[in-house]
Amino acid sequence: MIDTERPGPLVLLPGMNCSARLWAGVTPILASLGVEVRHEELRRRSVDDCVADLLTRLPPRFSLAGLSLGGIVAMALVRSAPERVCGLALLSTNPRPPTTTQLRSWGRDRDALRSGTLARELQAGLLPRLLSEQARSGPVAAEVLRMADDVGEKRLDDQLAMQASRVDERPGLALVRVPTLVLAGDADRMCPAHWHSEVASLVPHADRAVLPGAGHLSPLEAPLEVGSYLAEWHPRLGGRQP
Numbered sequence: 344m345i346d347t348e349r350p351g352p353l354v355l356l357p358g359m360n361c362s363a364r365l366w367a368g369v370t371p372i373l374a375s376l377g378v379e380v381r382h383e384e385l386r387r388r389s390v391d392d393c394v395a396d397l398l399t400r401l402p403p404r405f406s407l408a409g410l411s412l413g414g415i416v417a418m419a420l421v422r423s424a425p426e427r428v429c430g431l432a433l434l435s436t437n438p439r440p441p442t443t444t445q446l447r448s449w450g451r452d453r454d455a456l457r458s459g460t461l462a463r464e465l466q467a468g469l470l471p472r473l474l475s476e477q478a479r480s481g482p483v484a485a486e487v488l489r490m491a492d493d494v495g496e497k498r499l500d501d502q503l504a505m506q507a508s509r510v511d512e513r514p515g516l517a518l519v520r521v522p523t524l525v526l527a528g529d530a531d532r533m534c535p536a537h538w539h540s541e542v543a544s545l546v547p548h549a550d551r552a553v554l555p556g557a558g559h560l561s562p563l564e565a566p567l568e569v570g571s572y573l574a575e576w577h578p579r580l581g582g583r584q585p
Contacts, residue, residue, distance in 0.1 A: 351379070351402050351403075351404040351405040351406065351429065352379040352380065352381040352402065352405050352406070353373065353378050353379065353380050353381065353405070353406045353407075353408060353573070353577060354381050354382075354383055354397075354401060354405050354406070354407050354408070355369075355370075355380060355381070355382050355383070355408050355409075355413075356383055356385065356407070356408065356409035356410070356413030356414070356416055356417055357382075357384070357385065357409075357410060357413050357490075358410045358411030358412050358413050358414075358435070358559075358560070359385070359411060359412040359499070359502045359503070359506065360462055360465070360466050360490065360491050360494050360499050360502065361410070361411075361413075361487075361490045361494070361560070362384075362490045362493035362494060363382040363493075364486055364489060364490050364493065364563075365410065365490060365560065365562050365563060366380075366382065366562050367486075367566075368562065368563070368566025368567070368569075368570070369562050369566050369569050369570040369573065371570075372566070372567070372570030372571070372573075372574060373570060373573060373574060373577070376574050376577075378574070378577055381401075381405070383397060383400070383401075384498075385412060385413060385416060385498075385502055385505065386498070386501070387501065387505065388501045388504040388505055388508075389504065389505055389508035390415060390416055390419050390505055390508050390509055390510070391419065391423075391508065393416050393419075393505060394416060394419050394420045394423050394424075397416070397420060398420070398423070398424055398427070401427070403427060404427055404428075404429055405427065405428065405429065406428070406429045406430035406431070406432075406577060407420065407421065407428050407430070407431055407432070408431075408432035408433075408434065408524075408573060409432070409433065409434070409436065410434040410435050410436065410560070410561075410562065411434070411435050411436055411437075411533070411534065411559065412436075412502060412505065412506060413436075414433040414434060414435070414436025414437075415436055415437070415438070415509055415512065416505075417431060417432075417433060417436075418431075418433065418436075418438060418512040418515060418516065419510075419512060419515075421515070421519055421521070422512065422515035422518070425518070425519070425520070425521075428521055429521055430521050430522045430523070430576065430577065431519060431521055431522070431523045431524070431546075432523070432524040432525075432526065432573060432576060433523070433524070433525050433526070433539075433542060434526045434527075434561060434562070434569070435526075435527060435528060435531055435533070435534045435559045435560070435561060436534055436539075436542070437534050437538060438511070438512040438513045438516060438541070438542055438545075439511060439512075439513070440509055440510055440511045441506065441507060441509050445506070446507055449503045449506050449507055450507075452465055452499075452503055453500055453503050453504070456496050456499065456500050456503075457500075460496075461491075461496065462491040462492070462494055462495055462496050462499040463488050463491040463492055465491070465499070466487060466488055466490070466491035467488060470484055470487065471532070472532045472533045472559065473487060473533065473558060473559045473560050474487065474558040474559070474560060474563075474564065475528070475530035475556055475557060475558035475564060476530070477556070478558060478563075478564050483560075483563050483564060486563060487560060487563065513541075513545055516542065516545040516546050517545050517546070517547075519546045519547070519549075520547065522548075522550075522576060523543075523546045523548070523549040523550070524549070524550050524551075524552070524572060524573070524576040525539045525542050525543040525546070525549055525550065525551040525552070526539075526551075526552050526553075526554065526561065526569065526572055527539040527551070527552070527553050527554065527561075528553070528554045528556075528557030528558050528559065528561040528564070528565070529553050529554065529555055529556065529557065530556055530557060530558045531557070531558050531559045531561070532558070532559065533559040534559060536553050539551060539553075550576065552572055554568050554569070
């Protein structure tokens with residue numbers, strides 16, 4: 344049954360090597376509708392420890408939106424403490440466990456950090472996978488690099504370790520019983536839009552939408568569209584109607 348209780352704050356979780364800047368264009372849209380927004384960081388070195396850390400700091404009830412690694416943490420959190428989550432929004436994410444190729448890639452990135460490579464440099468190498476072609480130069484790309492500066496090398500290393508601790512979240516998705524939005528960008532090369540069909544099919548009554556032309560970091564590329572989808576989803580939980 345859908346929970347109609349007021350959801351408390353909307354907690355926004357960024358992706359790996361991302362900061363609250365990710366949501367800078369989305370937050371004013373939500374705030375204008377009376378939605379209380381709370382930004383959280385991805386701390387600790389495993390998904391389970393990150394979830395435990397968040398649960399000690401968050402209020403008793405909240406709604407939750409996460410992108411990429413933030414979405415993975417969101418899936419783990421609702422699996423661990425379903426009674427505390429009033430609604431779930433998953434953006435540009437992947438519920439499957441890591442592949443061997445991913446584990447090797449993250450290991451190489453951690454080696455590079457230990458050798459003195461900056462978080463910004465690793466982020467720059469990922470721009471073709473993080474952004475659509477039209478966004479890979481100019482202000483959006485510059486903001487992606489600033490987010491890496493915000494995160495820094497130590498926290499990025501922790502997040503790479505966290506990625507390696509992921510488990511298969513698909514069984515838990517079938518148990519989600521709160522309003523759920525699954526949002527993908529059709530130019531996302533890191534978590535392709537068709538992956539999100541699987542996510543939406545597993546969560547009972549989930550809504551799925553695809554953002555035309557948007558890459559992996561859709562809140563930066565399409566803040567008005569992402570804000571509109573989140574605003575439409577959030578009031579269904581008992582918040583103020585737009």
